[in-house]
Amino acid sequence: MIRRRGPEEGGYYLKKLQDEEDSQSNNGEVPEMTERLFKVIIIGDPTVGKTSFVQRYVQDSFRRDYKGTVGVDFALKILKWSDSETIKLQLWDIAGQERFTWMTRVYYKDAQGCIIMFDLTNRNSFLNTLKWKKDVDSKCTLEDGSPIPCMLLANKCDLPHRQVDQLEIEKLYKDHSFTGWTETSAKEGLMVTDSMRFLVDVMMKQKDDRDEDSNQSSLRLTPADPEKPHGCYC
Numbered sequence: 001m002i003r004r005r006g007p008e009e010g011g012y013y014l015k016k017l018q019d020e021e022d023s024q025s026n027n028g029e030v031p032e033m034t035e036r037l038f039k040v041i042i043i044g045d046p047t048v049g050k051t052s053f054v055q056r057y058v059q060d061s062f063r064r065d066y067k068g069t070v071g072v073d074f075a076l077k078i079l080k081w082s083d084s085e086t087i088k089l090q091l092w093d094i095a096g097q098e099r100f101t102w103m104t105r106v107y108y109k110d111a112q113g114c115i116i117m118f119d120l121t122n123r124n125s126f127l128n129t130l131k132w133k134k135d136v137d138s139k140c141t142l143e144d145g146s147p148i149p150c151m152l153l154a155n156k157c158d159l160p161h162r163q164v165d166q167l168e169i170e171k172l173y174k175d176h177s178f179t180g181w182t183e184t185s186a187k188e189g190l191m192v193t194d195s196m197r198f199l200v201d202v203m204m205k206q207k208d209d210r211d212e213d214s215n216q217s218s219l220r221l222t223p224a225d226p227e228k229p230h231g232c233y234c
């Protein structure tokens with residue numbers, strides 16, 4: 001069952017709030033904060049809701065830094081992850097170039113996480129998620145050569161007349177090694193924050209694993225295996 005959530009529910013704070021908090025606590029001592037930067041790409045067919053999703057997620061801090069020539073919008077979301085960790089999420093929203101060209105290689109470069117979105121009322125956009133996944137996996141890997149974590153989002157779950165059922169989504173997600181999947185509604189703010197939180201959690205765990213590995217100078221490659229989010233019903 002899906003619960004309606006406010007966009008800021010789930011422990012996220014904008015940097016402004018965090019700065020205020022920091023200045024009020026610690027009795028004037030400078031807190032030791034670790035800052036991590038993740039690049040996350042949002043891909044999928046045109047009109048599935050990518051831009052709406054990013055706008056919903058970052059809310060007021062959405063910045064259209066660049067649009068046009070390279071066909072990419074950037075947005076930045078800053079999360080206070082814990083008392084000692086801040087995360088900067090750089091969201092790359094492909095804009096108007098949603099096809100498989102040489103462009104995507106540039107777009108994917110150094111991405112550490114991925115959202116592949118489709119529209120539940122558009123079957124073609126669902127079938128095309130596979131092409132997007134193959135495109136990402138063939139052009140983009142983590143430092144250790146493993147695929148980047150990739151969430152499958154079934155957007156527009158607020159609408160009737162679906163063209164894709166949950167069993168099909170579940171099968172695609174399992175067969176093609178997506179990190180997780182859930183239904184979302186960028187329009188109504190359903191599962192937007194939660195799905196991003198899940199992805200960040202996976203990226204953080206993988207990063208911790210890599211840091212640990214390099215500290216131990218070992219070759220252990222342990223893919224994170226977090227609890228997967230369940231599909232949700234609107």
Ligand code: G3D
Pocket residue numbers: 045046047048049050051052053155156157158159184185186187188
């Ligand atoms: P894109 O960035 O993937 O191309 P957009 O998609 O975010 O531009 O959205 C395309 C259209 O879908 C927009 O409608 C937008 O309002 C709508 N949309 C996006 N997400 C949702 C959703 O969750 N539910 C519903 N019902 N509509 C959504 P318009 O009419 O403005 O073109």
Ligand code: MG
Pocket residue numbers: 050051052093094095096
């Ligand atoms: Mg767009």
